[in-house]
Amino acid sequence: MILPKHSIQLVACIFILTLSNYQGKARNKTSLDFVRKVRPSLYKIYTTSQGVDYRHPWKFSPLKRSTGTGFYIGKNLIMTNAHVVTNAKSIFVQRDKKAHLERAYVEFIAHDSDLAVLSVLDKKYFENVRALKFQEGFKLNTVSHTIGFPRGGEQLSVTKGIISRVAYNTYVHSGMSKHTLLQVDSAINPGNSGGPVFHKEKVIGVAFQSKHDGQNIGYMIPPHVVNRFLEDIKDGYYDTHPTTGLFINKWTLGNKAVREYYGQTTVEGVEVTFVEKNSSAHIHIQEGDILLKIDEYPIGVDGKIYFLNERVDFRAIFDLKQIGQSINFVILRNKQKKKVSVELKPYTSHFSSFKNKRQGRFVHYGGIVFTPLTTDWLRMAGDNWKKKINPFLNYLFYYSKFDPSFSHIEEFVIVSELLPHPANSPYRKFKHAVVESLNDKKVTSFSHFYQLVDQKTNNFSKIKFFNRKESLIINLPTLKKLTKEITKLYGLKKARVLTNNLDGSVVKGDLK
Amino acid sequence: MKIFSPLKLFLKLILIFSFQQSHAKPHASTQILQLEVYKQTPNFKTPWQKNPITRSFPIAVKIKYKNKFYFVTLAQAVKDFKSIQIRTAPSEQKQVTVKWIDQEVNLAVLTISPQFNHDSIISFELAPEVALNREVRLLQAHTIKSVTVKKTIIRNIELDSSNFSAYKFVHYVTNSKEPPCRSAEALFYKQQLVGLCHKSNKNQKKFIPSFTIKNMLNDFSENATYKGFSDLGFEITEKRQILSFDHVGVLPSSLQGDDFAISFDNKKLLKRGNIEHKLWGRVNYRYYLHKKKPNEKVNLTIKQNGLSKKITLKLKKQNSNSGLVRYYRKTKTEPYILYGGLVIQRLSLELLTHWGREWRSKAPSQLLYLLNLGKSRGLKGHALMISQVFSDETTRGYDKLKYAVIHSVDNKKELKFKELKDLLQSTKNESKSSLRFKLMHGNGSIIINKKEAQEVTKRISNIYSF
16 A cells, blocks of 8 residues: 555654654663662751851850751762851761661861861761762763752752853852852752762762852852862861962953063963962062963963863962962063962961851950951851941951051951940940050950950050041950959850860761 | 909010011011022032032021121032022022132032112021020921921030031031921021021931031131131040041141140040030030131140140141042032043042942942041042043953052152142153053052053043043
8 A cells, every 4th residue: 555645754753753752761761870870879968057156256146957968979978068067066967768867077178169078977877888989071061960959848859951161250158269160050959059960970060059140050069179179188187278369450461551561472461460468479479470371371361271171260270289289380570481389378368268166266354355357257247248347347358458557467356245334334336446456566366466465464555446546545454353243244154265276067076 | 263364464465476576487589598509510420421400499598797798508508509599589580609618617608699689688697605405496498489487496516527528516406307408497596597407317407506607707707818617637536535637647746646635725625525615514625626717826735644734736727638538629520530541530528429328338448448547547648549441452451440549650659639630741751651550459550551541532532522
């Protein structure tokens, strides 16, 4: 029987559709097969956290319960984000598909790169758990699967997307550190944090933040940033992520007048506008130098290098470096090319790194509470704190590093609170005043301040502030005598906490 | 039982009648001098442009002082005027010009031309100091021909500054939940002017008192030259500490930073820098300071290194503009320099207030720092900033800069606006091909080719219709 021509076409179409549908299912089956394999290495993390109220450092914030995701990376370690376990007083981990909660603790935490590794006391817990491997290298448009325990249900969630951008931007947990990050268009929601993003069976990133004012903009920490962290902790101590303390002007070398001024003949390089004191690059590199190369990478006038198959900020190189290692620059200074090697140091500044400690440092004299002015202190202003803090503190946060008036400062000291008492009532207006000097001696840090005060034995002392016209004239011996009374009156355990190096999260020693 | 007394009633009626006579409601168009002011302020963020013309109807008061008549209003009411008119009859208008304006104290003296018979306009004598809790009348003008008189009470005297001054003056304060005073409302008692309203918030209104107005008019009545208000050159704080006006600035050689003031003008200083006053109990020392004129002398007793010391100081003239930041403008336009695509302005209070009512917290913190503490941190000259950068070949790499503060130009520091303007003019012919603006706050520097700068300035002037 001869079938009409259009009937043959119809049958062919049905066959093709059926075949493609079958192939699609088969492809999907293959692509999601890995989920079955990797699931036993995934953990839901339950935390109960409690932070310090840095403005009243003897107080703590209310308990907060949250969940996140983690994955086993071998050596009895579960990887997650730092923000999942920040200030966690209790951590429980639940392996996927298991009805068992195991108590965990923080082995290492890196607030600057938002990474942490957890462990448990009973190492048998990890027996027969497969360690997930990271994939080296990635390309745009690579298919990715974000797997974790986001809000909206109890079970594991798998979302599919692609790597849509390689960028160099701020990691919001610290709000201060910039690193390479990968943008994905699969949904990353609260609860996904710390979870792996896969390409096939290998991890291509750790989900950690998303953008609320866009659609499907999620970010993950790329493998080389994770590897840098894992390398760093190998010696049993986290040294922090290195930076140079370099500030630059992008694009200016694209300007003919600027090139002529500096004697630069080619359209490349960036102009250094400022080098932070005590930073790695300090002394080695100066304001007005032109950075032409970082290691073997030529720097464009846009401040970018060809790295990870993309053009990214030249500072992305630091994501590969450890403290103590060197980084090489080719610079142009006084119209001469020069090679400069910079040994990388931990980052220190007036508002250095995000430090979550178990207790805030403070000292009070007769109810006048002095604390270090840290980023943690400023963050107590709540969401959008950079806009909420008073303009002088905002100035210190953003510009004190550039201002020679503050070049001697290691750490600012602030009158954080006044515990009301008739003896200190005239000093109320000094709340949130930033200490400049004590009896004309410039105060450089919190420890310097209390040491100066403790040495004082004569009656009157003058404390001068950066942001108050009037000085505080106090009778220190009288205030010191009152300190005990006021400490008791306000139920403080101590009148001072001077040092505290314990991290805010639960550590191994806490579980023993 | 209550006894009806015709005599008592008669006396009461006489009292009411006389009271109403003394506080008679004035007729808007004939008895009150209501100005019709057309203003146009510069746009401080785009200083080559002007804001739309606005119209307001502030009151000017006719003051009789030492047998002369003066028409006085607030400086802020007539500042930046394009035209000021008054309606002398329903169909007759006259032009008003500003004879003198003192923005520090926020007062202006007007002249009206051609001369007209102003007999029908109520004139006020200047009231002497008025006791607290005294009931007074508030004359408010809402629109043209709409004038109301309301009772109010003087609740307090407070220190405050005008919107264009770094100096503080003593003010009367009344409680009032009325709309804010925008029209130089007059506070009077019988036919005596008690004050002119220049500031208000939800709960209170602040008035420039008659004694401050008197200090101003005194200059005109005596020698027709305006001397201005006096400045001690430093502050006496609430704790009576001697403090240089700019925190660490220069004090007279006889004074030290840790001195305590004991007496001012031979009057004992109390807490909060107050001095005893018969009528008010206490008043800030500035009340007595402003009674004196610049170049007059004042006695001060201080405690220095534990010892009492008497000194005599010569008073200076107030000048809020002498510091980094400009408090008020003497010109009708906002001065700016357009150079090679850069717009350069002096930081001013007017620019900062463009960040809205909460400008003290909303304006960029590096600019607020210069206003509040810049001088105390040893910065001199004027706070000059690159307020905008026009995108061009010469400004490539700089076009994102906004409100970047200039540290030096070709290594010349602490420049004043005019000095910078002259410098940019004079460098046109120099052999060096480029000019370097070093910026503060880690912004690096801007390098502009001088030859190109001239061409770009012309080009941008044409494109943006300067």
